[in-house]
Amino acid sequence: MSTSYNVTDGVAVITLENPPVNGLGQSTRAGIVDGIAKANADAAVKAVVITGSGKVFCGGADIKEFGSPKAGAEPNLHVVIDTVEKSAKPVVAAIHGVAMGGGLELALGCHYRVVVPGAQIALPEVNIGIVPGAGGTQRLPRVLGVETALQMITTGASVPSEKLAKAPGQKLFDRVIEGDLVPGAIAFAKEFADARPLPSVRDLTVAAPADAEAFTKARAELAKSRRGLEAPQRCVDCVEASVKLDLDAGIKFEREVFEKLVTSDQARALRHAFFGERAASKIPDVPESTPLRKIERLAVIGAGTMGGGITMNFLNAGVPVTLLEMKQEALDRGVATIRKNYEAQVSKGKLAQDKYEQRMSLLTTTLSYDDIAQADMVIEAVFEDFGVKSQVFTKLDAVMKQGAILASNTSTLDVDKIAEVTKRPADVVGLHFFSPANVMRLLEVVRSKHTAKDVMATVMAVAKKIKKVAVVSGVCDGFIGNRMIEQYSRQAGFLLDEGATPQQVDKAVEKWGMAMGPFRMGDLAGNDIGWAIRKRRYTEKPDMRYSATADKLCELGRFGQKTGAGWYDYEAGKREPIPSPVVEEMLAKHRADKGITPRQISDEEIVGRLILALANEGAYILEEGIASRASDIDMVYLTGYGFPVFRGGPMFYADTLGLKTVVETMKKFQQNPLDDAKGWEPAPLLSKLAAEGKSFN
Template structure:
């Protein structure tokens, strides 16, 4: 049963029961509506309570039904709310833990609402590029007040029930119940059993002082903060309708806004990202019920920037960490950096002093491998060189207890080779964090040929605990993200050869929506890192073409922000990228030496050469089985490489652009004598999808 019915004396208790969050799918809506009608027809029943089983009142729509006929089948959510609102007996929504989206809209359709403290209350539809579509923009301003309701609807952020109960004049919650929620709701329901008329939120007035001035100020604020996202302003206009229109007209305006937003590319991209994040946690041949290993203690090898950042993730999650270094000075520097990061959070009010002390108490340090042997997971974050990794993993193989997971933070090296340095390759996995590791959401989980399924299941579960978005990659040079970014960077180099300046390429990429263009990104990461990779490529893949401009830059000692000179000039203590005359002269001399006459290049060509380079290389990765699904590629780029969220990732963008159009554009690029014609041959998967009229993400 997706909703259970029970009569306790004179009160009927209807419990939504659709795990994990009591999503309001068709079966649940139908069962709930039938239960309300059953209670209405029972002469012994004087009042009704609606609550949720398990760990939620209701999280809203059932995501499994998104885009299917069941999502709109009768009774739809509007119909269920109407059944509740027009019931002749008082209905009390007993809210706990989670009440979001359609769950809150249902509660607002009930006559009364009581809540346990700490319940998370939200209308998060804006995060999917939508607005609440079942009366939320009309009822919440009436029940809570226009300004706090607007803040909730436009941000989509959850607010604790007890805080909302403190809003002056609100009737969102009639009572906050300490102790047993249902017992308290029973008492309240009996008190209200004979009160008439039954209150309806729709009958209230939504009022705000100086309404027109208030909404104009809000438009300016929301418009400035929601560039590239149409939903927040649409949400605002729907809330304005609650003030300026009759209820039924406001509902109609809300519906029109919802339907319009559903068709926007931004909403499609956000919904794609929503489902992509959930899909990424699934591994095709690793069942959901695979037993996982217990991770109660972690060791990290290396106390540098990456090692310290990795350590903080586990401290934040309450997991003890022992950090190992070869020298005491390096350990001291690492601990000092962690302290400094936490102290900055305390100073900004983002972390309480007691939490800071609690986290630091979980950190231990050592200079000896013998001290980490009892850890359940060890992550090495040492220099990116295979010989160094070999030394570390041979040591770990000697000291780590049986069943411990041995992880490498390598960003490009062969995880199978690393695993071969041990006698337990089944316990070895790649855990590629992105810098700064305590901030960036992405975690590439690299599956070796012999990595055990329970190791993968454990790491994927652990990623959620440390609040990372984990994406599984097979073993190849650079895995998913860095293998693709190499082609992006090659195109950026060719664009310089042909006449672009670094700032022109960066500005075009940033106008498209990237957090940072390729040359600013190179300066931040360190241009010497890419130089080292290219030197390896010149030996391993002598037929692969690169612009030599980046090598010339490094030969000038311009490694980026750390040397105050890279593709841009930098001033001490500042990150502002200042166009460089020296770089401009170097590029002019380089073009002349190559016999290249500079040409004018449009922003559109710049963006499409960069983005379609990502797309074509990703298609190769999918064909080879390195990435499981196209949406995984999008998650890598949305969470690790600053790809614009409202475009949904490179594969989603390619689908929106049209794969036929992508291939036609690539054919034009292949005719460019200064580009790499071989690279622009469509990957087999891309060519096949175009031939079949399909897309990457359908």
């Protein structure tokens, strides 16, 4: 069993021993039940303490058992909590580290709870598409009140124990223990060993919220902040039930909601994202024991938007950075932007003044490569041109100390060729940050054929330190994310040819869940960027078809928000897109010149063509070994491209449709004479998996 049982001075101590977070696996649950029975049968035992080994009390369900028969095997968590609650002898939960999910629900079933400062308390189930399933939505409002419980349950956010302990009228913690937890818990248990009747959360009532419209307002707010997600809304239903129903009826209601959600596509997608993020950090051929290079000082080349954002990531993590530019005015402008970004956080109360000053103190600037020679890692963020980057890496090769990691922030260029500019290609790696780099979670780690394994292990650890989701990509044009988005954008262009408007296409995919449609995205990024790529394509891949509409837009100088006009018009100083008569006229003329009669296109067709174009290109990427896993591709889109998390990513979404259905749909798209039939040829891997009745994930 994953528990231990010891008796100290008349108090039985049941310790959860299931590292790393003492998850409530089947053997742990059984150990708790057996320990309670043993304590109640021993006349020498007057009370029981339940605690966790190592650094945490309990992190909830055992993720190793997700989806397996053990997850629901007896005793289930309801039985465990019922056993604890009905113990004839007082049971004290001794909480440290974290009490999350089922761990907090277990603690709420105990008669008393003691805690050390700094413990993190949460019911995070909403983030994997479900509601707490063992009474959490019913018991937490009874000890913290509806308002606090509702906030915690609908967001899944963790709250420090000391903050909750100071809340007026809270009944969650009976004592905060400043010293050693277990001795303090044993002393507390002895103090209340003879107290009768034993207190129980089930005996507490839930006061209705002071605001009669609290639940209605919560639903409306969540519809905006957690757009498209069902679980937050059902969490509100469950907390509302805690006000209206007794505990047993409320738990029955919660369980019905839980069982409906746990098998839903949304919950499956969110679980996929949860495990996909963890899997992305593991590189199949790089052992976790690989020694890491020391990264204590960083250098960044280029103080523009991207370089400044990259710099902020490391300052935030406490890593000193030297920022290099060629001209003082560019350097001053870059530092001013970094200050402005931090000052905006300070003014909004998101960053303390002393933290801001501490971060800025870690930043030094220079105009000389000699001043960065001793950095452990350097990241270049200069203009996206091979000639420019070659010059930079030639200089770095000459000045950087041996063992330094040389990283390029390229978004499309060949990292193999960049590495070969140097005499140390094994030290070179691509680190493709996404703009704004200090905000976006995604980091594509581009592994060249030369990159050393210890470099890969080191940069993955660095990514974790700066709180990025790192996904490894092989070398190809556009890597994973931008290579796929090109197919998405091509389809968007063909839809315009056939009669759709930019606003119709954007609204269709945004309603489906995308954070931003392709035309709003183009205006934000700069339509000239795509124009430059297409010009290169016309030479390199003359057989690849594109709609001419995007080129015609750029020929009008409509590059997007930065010029005040793109696919949409923009008012000065505002980002709100306004449908453009100029674009409508341009599209109408284009269709007339091509002899195209515009047709009505359904939102369903728009979504299908855009999203399946992503999935098909993803299948090529997977087959070529550019990505190791389908879930890695999904993580790129969930964390870097605004793909709705409740859809699980383009590859997972294709799985939910069924790959046979995907192939059949693509074959129908091939019949459209105005589309690119070649582009709808299913990738060999997709065809193979569909024929075998298998899926990507």
